[in-house]
Amino acid sequence: MNHRPELLAPAGSWEALVAAVQNGADAVYLGGKLFNARQSAQNFDNHELTRAVEYAHIRGVKIYVTVNILLADEELEEALGFLRFLHNAGVDAVILQDLGLASLAREVIPELSLHASTQMTVHNIPGVRLLQQAGFERIVLARELSLAEITDIKQATGADLEVFIHGALCICYSGQCLMSSLIGGRSGNRGKCAQPCRLQYQLVDEKGRRLADPGRVGEYLLSPRDINTSHLIPQLIEAGVNSFKIEGRMKRPEYVATVVRVYRKIIDRALKNPADFRVTADEARELAQIFNRDFTPGYLLGNPGSDLMSFKRPNNRGIRLGRVKGFNQDNKTVEILLEEPLQVGDGIEVWVSEGGRRGIEVNSILLQNRPVDFAPAGTLVGLTIPGKIKPGDRVFKTHDAALMERARESFASAREIRKIPLQFYVRARLGEPLYLRVTDNQGFTAEGLSSEACQQARNRPLTFAYLKEQLDRLGNTPFALADLQADLAEQVILPVKEINELRRRVLADLAQKRAAAWQPSGPAEHVYQQRVQTALRKIRTHRPAPREPLLAVNVTDITSLQAAVSYGADIVYFGGESYHSKGIITPSDLQQGAEFCRKNGVSLVLNSPRILHDRELPNYLSLLQHVNDLAIDGILAGNLGLLQIIRDYTDKPVIGDFPLNIFNSAGIHFLKEQGVARAVLSPELNIKQLQDLAAVSPLPAEVLVQGALPLMSSRYCPLGSVLGNFATGKTCTRPCRGREYGLKDRLGLIFPLEVDRYCRMHLFNAKDLCVIEDLPLLLDAGIAVLRIEAKKENHAYVARAVNHYRQAINRYRHGIRDQRKDREAKEDLERLSKAGLTKGHYFRGVI
The missing domain is CATH 3.20.20.380 (Copper homeostasis (CutC) domain)
Structure with a gap:
């Protein structure tokens, strides 16, 4: 190759x-x-x-x-x-x-x-x-x-x-995970992921009933x-x-x-x-x-379903060492028939029948009742292991002392393993300093002269073999002698310390030349500072014109769309993404929705999946071509690929959705350069950051204010893997159709789970975002669009949520602040969320 x-x-x-x-x-x-x-x-x-x-x-x-x-x-x-x-x-x-x-x-x-x-x-x-x-x-x-x-x-x-x-x-598409962020405030997008996916979860139905036996399947359903x-x-x-x-x-x-x-x-x-x-x-x-x-090979050979997962443990399992054969009453040791070698200092773990796992460091090994430091595979050994161990329990070696020592030697020793081959040339002349030149495999050359001149040799003149021996003493350097050419025309001698010092100086010079060759060129300090201030000034000086706030709702079924319109939404996102629990949206649904919105003076924007692989793009692009003939007012784009190609298929305005992770004013300017008409800001921003961004944004800004926020989007589906028999070479039975599911954590919170038309899993927060009491802070800042995220919700939820936010916005527009009505609205919205409400990151931000 x-x-x-x-x-x-x-x-x-x-x-x-x-x-x-x-x-x-x-x-x-x-x-x-x-x-x-x-x-x-x-x-x-x-x-x-x-x-x-x-x-x-x-x-x-x-x-x-x-x-x-x-x-x-x-x-x-x-x-x-x-x-x-x-x-x-x-x-x-x-x-x-x-x-x-x-x-x-x-x-x-x-x-x-x-x-x-x-x-x-x-x-x-x-x-x-x-x-x-x-x-x-x-x-x-x-x-x-x-x-x-x-x-x-x-x-x-x-x-x-x-x-x-x-x-x-990561179980989630990287960059699309808010689970650690919204649960514990430790954002993966900010480098602080707490890995909640490695914790225990149970798969439950809409009534919270467990659907799979943890003892049989395992409890680590996202690991x-x-x-x-x-x-x-x-x-x-x-x-x-x-x-x-x-x-x-x-x-x-x-x-x-x-x-x-x-x-x-x-x-x-x-x-x-x-x-x-x-x-x-x-x-x-x-x-x-x-x-x-x-x-696992991951997704390289296709979607492996349950074969992607480590359902029964989220950490290192080592390699199988053998099984427990019995207990030796004479020396009080557990007998194990080894399938792999074992030595003192190794770490092992017994997967016991009762009580989980027992892990120890091996301090002694009995082989044929005699203590040994090492036992080969195929032998029966006795080990002292505390706890209740039974015959048949599996044993794993989780720490191999010899492997670790071999690895440690490669970085803890002063001797270098990786060597750069060098060509050495030496010239020695009576009364002259010794000349040394070295050339590496990239063409870098260094040369030098000894401090002392070569003298007439009386007994033991310099020889090729002696020079090679001295010049090849390179163990603590990154270099190796590949070839030596020596011009020794006369019988001369030079102290060995002079040869070694010359070698050291020339190799140090070569090392510096290799390092310096990578040094870049860049602008002078004053030029750099001028560029920085110019760039920052450009993104921070825009002052948007005042605008009337609008209410947007994201839905995935036609009855919810009708409810949103009827109760006061200004914008409805619909049509490009749907879930199996609700049925797949058809072009006729989209046309019906567009006509209903047009008759009621409401904007309809085609929503889109945040993930669209190349082989899924044609379906969505055909939908884009179809909407050109409909009364569609824009496209909601949630991935970079759609930003690239939407303009080739339609002249409708593009809204950059929150999965694009817009966190600063420079990101908004980037979207503007891509032809985006409105930016949905990251839900990880706090209220102060949102206010500051809205004050300088060159695009109308949209924020999420209500609904269960998506925690992750994954090509892995726990429903198909746990309930649908989906694995390598097996077809999913599609248990997701027409039903609702969730993942229940150790605290009893249930995170709703949906599966889209491409069989990707979407996991939602257990608690609904709700900031209805704080809308004036956002509206005073000039936020253009407030959004209710209701893709997984039914029409009843949509109707009540839209009604409350419509009334709150109307009160704001008329200069009315009614805390009692805000509080009553919040209490009613809380009844829609089984786990209660959260203000997300509006008042805490992310680490």
């Missing part, structure tokens, strides 16, 4: 960086102390970042820095300063999520290479094209894509594509396995993927060392001989041993 992909490794600490580089990574991604999506990792301060860049570049490895969170307006200037620091430090690219920051970066630091984070949820061809046009040099694709989809994107766009190949999976694509590396290379990304900035350096080392061998083997490619048993075992929640 001519195409050589990059192996990209994670580093959450300095040790992990060294582990990645020494074990064969081509590039490393890491985060600074600010603005990255793994705030819980150790990360790197600015001094360490500079040091990391130098360390990696000397060894021919690239450094990418994650700045992949959403940013508020008050953070933009500091973030730009951080990007400039990174550029000046020589990083090879920054990985961004925020559309506004990316737009500013292209204007202020155009020399900086930008990569689009997977948090941007890029999953179709038009989305990739939009980001290419926006100046991104690489796109990190959503993890929900198949090999066929990746291939199509590569062939259609030619983009530099990055794909995750190993590590933890996926880890992705492992080792056996698919040739196919990924063939698909044209440019960068193979290992997940794991939260993992320890031993994990990084092991996974990078194994994938380095696998990728090199696939490149050398793809026809005879295989993953060895040892490689598969090491990947499983270092960490696994069970493995």
Whole structure:
């Protein structure tokens, strides 16, 4: 294969960086102390970042820095300063999520290479094209894509594509998860995800009745396995993927060392001989041993259904060690027939029949009643394990001491594993200093002269063999002697310390040249500051004209649409997305809805799915063509791909929906440049941030004020996987049709669950957002549209909610503030939500 992909490794600490580089990574991604999506990792301060860049570049490895969170307006200037620091430090690219920051970066630091984070949820061809046009040099694709989809994107766009190949999976499309944020205030979009998906849930019906036995199915219904694509590396290379990304900035350096080392061998083997490619048993075992929640190829081979999931445990399961055979009464040990080797220092876990799991570190092993430090596979050993252990209980090795020690040696030792081959040339002449020149495989050269001159040799002159021996003492450097040419025309001698010092100086010079070669050029300080102030002034000086507030409602059935119109909605979103529980919306439903809205003087806007894979786009595009003939007043676009292509199919106004994660005024300006007519702001913004944005927004601003907000959108469906028998090679029985379901957490809260026409799961907050008592704060700020999110609700809910908000808006317009009526409205709306109400992030914001 001519195409050589990059192996990209994670580093959450300095040790992990060294582990990645020494074990064969081509590039490393890491985060600074600010603005990255793994705030819980150790990360790197600015001094360490500079040091990391130098360390990696000397060894021919690239450094990418994650700045992949959403940013508020008050953070933009500091973030730009951080990007400039990174550029000046020589990083090879920054990985961004925020559309506004990316737009500013292209204007202020155009020399900086930008990569689009997977948090941007890029999953179709038009989305990739939009980001290419926006100046991104690489796109990190959503993890929900198949090999066929990746291939199509590569062939259609030619983009530099990055794909995750190993590590933890998010159950939700990255960038579309509000679960941690709305439940606990720890936002994944701000780098603080608390991983509530790894907790226990029960699948329940509309009456809260449990539908699956946790003992049989498991309780971790949102916890996926880890992705492992080792056996698919040739196919990924063939698909044209440019960068193979290992997940794991939260993992320890031993994990990084092991996974990078194994994938380095696998990728090199696939490149050398793809026809005879295989993953060895040892490689598969090491990947499983270092960490696994069970493995899955993810969506690369299609939707695996329940085979994606680790229903019975959300953490490392290790590898199977064997089963308990019995209990030795004489020495009081549990007897285990080993299927894998075991040594003192290993960690094991017994999956006991009663009481969960028992984990210990092995401190002693009895083999044939004698203590040993090591026992091979196939032997019966005795171990001291507390608790109630029974014959037949399974035993897993969760910690392999030898594997960990091997990994640790790769980054804890002063000796370097990764070596750059050098060509050495030496010339020795009587009465002259010794001359040394070294040249690396990239053409960099360094040279030098010894401090002392060569003297006449009386007994032991310099020889080729002796010089090679001295020059090859490179264990603590990143260099290796590949070839030596020596011009030793005369019998001369030079003290060994002179040779060693000359070697040290020349190699230090070469290292500095390799590091300096990556140093970028950029604008002078005064030019940079002028650019920053010009860019920030442009996005902060707009003053929108006063406008009458409008009430919008998002619904997914015709009776709810009619209720919304009848009770006072100004705008209805309808038609482009629907759920199986309510039945799929047809073109005739859309036409009926459009006619009803037109007769009543209400705007109808076609809503859209936040996720549309390329093979789903034709259906939606045909719908767009159809609406040109209807009285449709706009298109609600929830993904970047639709922003790219809507204008090719209709001249209707486009509203940028909240899944686009607009968090700052620069993001609003980006949408305006894309032809968007109105921006729905992120529901993670607090009231002060919304007020500030509305004051400078060049577009009318819309916010969500009522309804169960979507927590996540996932290609995985728990209904199909748990109840519908959906797994690899099996067809779902579609239990979702015509019924309502939810996921019940440990506190008894039920999170409603819907399945759309593409069999994607949408999980909603248990508590309804409600800010009816605080509408004046939003309306005083100039928010143009208040939205009720009611896609999963029935017409009765819609009627009451719209009626209350219509009356509250009318009171505001007439200058009436009636707290009693606001309170009564809230109390009535609370009766519509089984779990009660929340004000979301309006008064608490996100971390």
